[in-house]
Amino acid sequence: MGLENPSASSLTTEMCQFTILKGAAPVLAPRLGRLVLAGRKPISTPHFVPLTSRGTVAHLSHDVMRDQTSIASLYCGLEDFIEKDGPAVYKVPCTAQESPLRKFICMPDEITLVLGPRRAPPVPCPVPSTNNSVSILTSVGFRQLPASEWVDAVQKLRPDIVVGMADLATGTAAPGVKRRGKMVDRTHAYTRDATERLQRESSSPTATTTTTTTYFAPVLPLENTEQTIYLADLESELRPAIAGLALYESASLGVLPPALGDLPRLVFSEPATPHEVLRDISLGADLLTLPFVGALSDAGIALDFVFPSPSSSSASPSTSSTSLPLARDLWSDTYTTDVSPLSESCNCYTCRNHHRAYLHHLLAAKEMLAWTLLQIHNHAVVDAFFAAVRASIERETFESDIHSFARMYEPDFPDKTGQGPRYFSFHSSSSSSSSSFDISDYAGTKSSPQAQTRRNATQKRTVV
Amino acid sequence: MSTAPSTRKRMPSALTFELHAKCSTTKARASTLTLPHGAVPLPIFMPVATQASLKGLTPDQLKQTGCMLCLNNTYHLGLKPGQAVLDEVGGAHKLQGWDRNILTDSGGFQMVSLLKLAKVTEEGVRFLSPHDGTPMLLTPEHSISLQNSIGSDIIMQLDDVIATTSPDHARIEEATERSVRWLDRCIDAHKYPERQNLFCIIQGGLDLELRRKCCEEMVARDTPGIAIGGLSGGEAKEQFCQVVDTCTGLLPEEKPRYVMGVGYPEDLIVATALGADMFDCVWPTRTARFGNAVTAAGSLNLRQASFADDFGPIEEGCTCASCRPREQGGLGITRAYIHHVTAKETVGAHLLTIHNVHYLLTLMGSARQAILEDRFPAFLRKFFNDLYGGDSSKFPTWAVGALRGVGVDLLSS
Ligand SMILES: [Zn+2]
Ligand SMILES: [Zn+2]
Numbered sequence: 001m002g003l004e005n006p007s008a009s010s011l012t013t014e015m016c017q018f019t020i021l022k023g024a025a026p027v028l029a030p031r032l033g034r035l036v037l038a039g040r041k042p043i044s045t046p047h048f049v050p051l052t053s054r055g056t057v058a059h060l061s062h063d064v065m066r067d068q069t070s071i072a073s074l075y076c077g078l079e080d081f082i083e084k085d086g087p088a089v090y091k092v093p094c095t096a097q098e099s100p101l102r103k104f105i106c107m108p109d110e111i112t113l114v115l116g117p118r119r120a121p122p123v124p125c126p127v128p129s130t131n132n133s134v135s136i137l138t139s140v141g142f143r144q145l146p147a148s149e150w151v152d153a154v155q156k157l158r159p160d161i162v163v164g165m166a167d168l169a170t171g172t173a174a175p176g177v178k179r180r181g182k183m184v185d186r187t188h189a190y191t192r193d194a195t196e197r198l199q200r201e202s203s204s205p206t207a208t209t210t211t212t213t214t215y216f217a218p219v220l221p222l223e224n225t226e227q228t229i230y231l232a233d234l235e236s237e238l239r240p241a242i243a244g245l246a247l248y249e250s251a252s253l254g255v256l257p258p259a260l261g262d263l264p265r266l267v268f269s270e271p272a273t274p275h276e277v278l279r280d281i282s283l284g285a286d287l288l289t290l291p292f293v294g295a296l297s298d299a300g301i302a303l304d305f306v307f308p309s310p311s312s313s314s315a316s317p318s319t320s321s322t323s324l325p326l327a328r329d330l331w332s333d334t335y336t337t338d339v340s341p342l343s344e345s346c347n348c349y350t351c352r353n354h355h356r357a358y359l360h361h362l363l364a365a366k367e368m369l370a371w372t373l374l375q376i377h378n379h380a381v382v383d384a385f386f387a388a389v390r391a392s393i394e395r396e397t398f399e400s401d402i403h404s405f406a407r408m409y410e411p412d413f414p415d416k417t418g419q420g421p422r423y424f425s426f427h428s429s430s431s432s433s434s435s436s437f438d439i440s441d442y443a444g445t446k447s448s449p450q451a452q453t454r455r456n457a458t459q460k461r462t463v464v
Numbered sequence: 465m466s467t468a469p470s471t472r473k474r475m476p477s478a479l480t481f482e483l484h485a486k487c488s489t490t491k492a493r494a495s496t497l498t499l500p501h502g503a504v505p506l507p508i509f510m511p512v513a514t515q516a517s518l519k520g521l522t523p524d525q526l527k528q529t530g531c532m533l534c535l536n537n538t539y540h541l542g543l544k545p546g547q548a549v550l551d552e553v554g555g556a557h558k559l560q561g562w563d564r565n566i567l568t569d570s571g572g573f574q575m576v577s578l579l580k581l582a583k584v585t586e587e588g589v590r591f592l593s594p595h596d597g598t599p600m601l602l603t604p605e606h607s608i609s610l611q612n613s614i615g616s617d618i619i620m621q622l623d624d625v626i627a628t629t630s631p632d633h634a635r636i637e638e639a640t641e642r643s644v645r646w647l648d649r650c651i652d653a654h655k656y657p658e659r660q661n662l663f664c665i666i667q668g669g670l671d672l673e674l675r676r677k678c679c680e681e682m683v684a685r686d687t688p689g690i691a692i693g694g695l696s697g698g699e700a701k702e703q704f705c706q707v708v709d710t711c712t713g714l715l716p717e718e719k720p721r722y723v724m725g726v727g728y729p730e731d732l733i734v735a736t737a738l739g740a741d742m743f744d745c746v747w748p749t750r751t752a753r754f755g756n757a758v759t760a761a762g763s764l765n766l767r768q769a770s771f772a773d774d775f776g777p778i779e780e781g782c783t784c785a786s787c788r789p790r791e792q793g794g795l796g797i798t799r800a801y802i803h804h805v806t807a808k809e810t811v812g813a814h815l816l817t818i819h820n821v822h823y824l825l826t827l828m829g830s831a832r833q834a835i836l837e838d839r840f841p842a843f844l845r846k847f848f849n850d851l852y853g854g855d856s857s858k859f860p861t862w863a864v865g866a867l868r869g870v871g872v873d874l875l876s877s
Contacts (some may be wrong), residue, residue, distance in 0.1 A: 088773045103775075353523070354560075355553075367517040368520030
């Protein structure tokens with residue numbers, strides 16, 4: 001692969017340092033990096049940023065996250081916090097150095113907090129964005145988030161990384177030419193105004209606090225030719241104000257100008273499988289968000305893959321004609337009395353202390369602990385996967401390892417068969433079902449615990 | 465009523481009960497109950513992990529609340545995962561990865577309360593399968609067999625449960641006598657008395673004479689522990705206290721006493737003063753789901769708008785993992801954050817469950833310490849003062865009356 005020269009490039013702003021440790025080319029090549037944010041645990045890239053719902057990784061209470069996972073960064077959507085007038089998140093008593101967002105969600109200092117206007121993945125909104133606002137969905141319904149309010153929020157909440165506002169046209173059919181032009185113009189304007197304000201107000205002598213936020217500028221999920229002017233501006237005039245890029249599809253990794261190659265790339269491409277994650281990494285993704293992790297936990301499915309292949313003990317290479325499943329559906333009756341760990345190769349809290357039979361029981365009994373234990377395990381499997389990917393890039397065997405992995409494992413996850421906890425959360429937590437979300441669904445689940453109790457009460461019990 | 469005690473087989477015990485102190489005023493006791501999976505300080509609150517899991521908490525989180533003994537429900541585990549799975553997996557401890565103690569009920573109460581069509585005969589409880597509607601029968605032998613498969617450290621006899629508020633006195637009498645006959649069948653059916661402790665359940669409704677007779681019959685059976693059943697069924701609190709007081713007066717001192725299904729903090733504290741040692745209730749964990757925090761000052765519904773901007777801990781000074789500040793190794797969870805996630809994220813329920821279970825365990829621990837130091841009457845006064853904001857006119861009359869009966873007048877300063 002011809003990777004060489006550590007610290008080929010090092011991008012430093014006051015608060016954020018991204019060092020590329022290994023990479024063959026500025027764009028369209030896998031690379032190893034290290035993201036250091038002041039006061040936070042450094043993050044080795046490629047890595048994934050776990051997703052939150054209302055400030056928490058679904059089903060993982062703060063002690064479980066701290067003690068039983070190695071989660072070091074979190075993605076939050078502002079729309080999860082601003083359903084009321086005068087939201088509480090803005091009222092947290094803080095010192096000048098503290099982040100009100102961090103204090104509000106009660107997260108420790110070492111966790112890197114990434115904030116975007118919307119959750120990931122976002123629920124499509126029926127109303128399009130405007131020249132100075134985007135549509136969002138809070139727990140009380142849809143509304144517009146003005147770009148100025150967004151910048152206010154960033155200044156108040158002081159996340160470590162801010163994902164800039166973009167007009168993404170979610171949910172609508174493929175946008176037409178006119179719509180695409182608007183997306184670019186608006187996103188360009190949001191970015192220019194936000195970075196200008198953040199720069200000006202942090203350097204103003206009257207500023208009470210220094211801006212500690214690192215701005216990741218959005219790159220639109222469009223052709224390079226459609227956003228040429230915007231990208232050129234990112235390269236030149238806006239360049240000093242941005243510290244990273246936010247991408248919304250794999251193809252965007254191919255539209256980046258090499259001049260922006262030293263910036264860390266956070267990718268929201270919603271990969272459906274680890275194969276697609278590998279594709280994005282091979283194209284130069286540094287940080288990824290993976291909605292499938294939580295969605296599979298909710299569905300009762302435990303990940304079971306190792307990169308590039310499980311240790312020779314469990315799978316003999318001679319059986320290469322049949323590929324291994326990427327995950328197992330613990331709703332299946334085959335696990336009723338199976339006391340082996342969720343995955344033979346996993347050493348997470350769940351696998352050390354529990355077995356498939358218990359998970360199967362918890363799912364059948366609709367016990368919340370099922371989702372907690374699955375979240376611990378699924379995050380651990382993905383964490384180990386990324387560590388192995390980094391080792392592979394380091395070894396310079398990444399390309400061949402991707403092929404081994406593709407041969408070793410099935411192309412897709414098993415189909416979902418069981419019911420998840422969807423009715424508990426007003427936001428659909430799985431990407432696959434987000435398209436079926438509608439407001440009536442939300443209205444029906446507003447009083448969710450009672451609704452859940454009612455539902456449980458009316459559900460037919462099954463005797464095993 | 466039944467076989468003469470002399471003809472019954474001698475019952476082994478898999479526990480030791482060490483009585484450390486008795487309150488010099490009330491009937492409260494401090495003791496240690498050592499079960500196959502460790503020592504349990506009494507008096508104790510036992511959280512209810514109905515289906516082999518406590519409302520989303522991992523076994524380690526439950527341990528961190530200080531819990532040494534929790535409940536599983538036989539009726540639920542009999543349905544899911546079922547006896548065959550329990551046998552194959554090796555019991556409930558192995559199923560749920562819990563290496564401390566478990567107590568199971570007999571399944572009878574759940575059946576009668578959850579299934580409208582359950583009918584009690586001398587043979588057992590007849591009911592229609594919730595699965596396919598076929599007629600089924602839960603006998604004392606079957607209940608014990610299920611609990612033997614579960615492997616719980618304390619198992620309960622099947623009893624003939626009817627509402628204490630039932631007006632049918634003949635039926636109450638029949639149920640009481642039948643419970644004694646069923647106890648004998650349970651003793652005979654119990655396969656592992658050397659590692660599982662069978663508790664009898666005193667019945668008799670609100671009829672104190674019946675309760676006395678039942679105590680006498682059951683104490684003669686010499687089970688390792690004794691439960692007072694048939695309460696928490698909507699009877700007046702005064703009557704509840706009378707029954708507990710009457711029974712504890714007749715029970716041997718050297719055995720643990722368990723009052724079933726009782727769980728508001730003031731009920732626990734008053735029953736402790738009346739000489740009971742063990743309590744269980746689903747309320748503290750169930751109420752967490754709806755955003756209710758149990759505190760010394762009463763129950764707070766954190767879903768109320770007034771808590772949206774309250775950045776204090778769930779309860780000031782609480783040492784649970786949720787409330788403890790981060791500098792002290794805790795999570796520093798605020799009321800505002802619970803308000804933000806309650807009823808929207810399962811995490812809200814988990815964080816409050818940690819607090820609520822910890823609160824009740826700590827409350828009983830403080831009561832125990834007060835008994836050991838013979839200052840339990842002062843503890844009672846402080847408890848009721850804190851709960852009602854120092855306003856003694858709000859103290860419930862049943863509690864004032866019951867405590868007066870054991871020598872503590874809450875209203876005299
Ligand atoms: Zn695992
Ligand atoms: Zn607490």
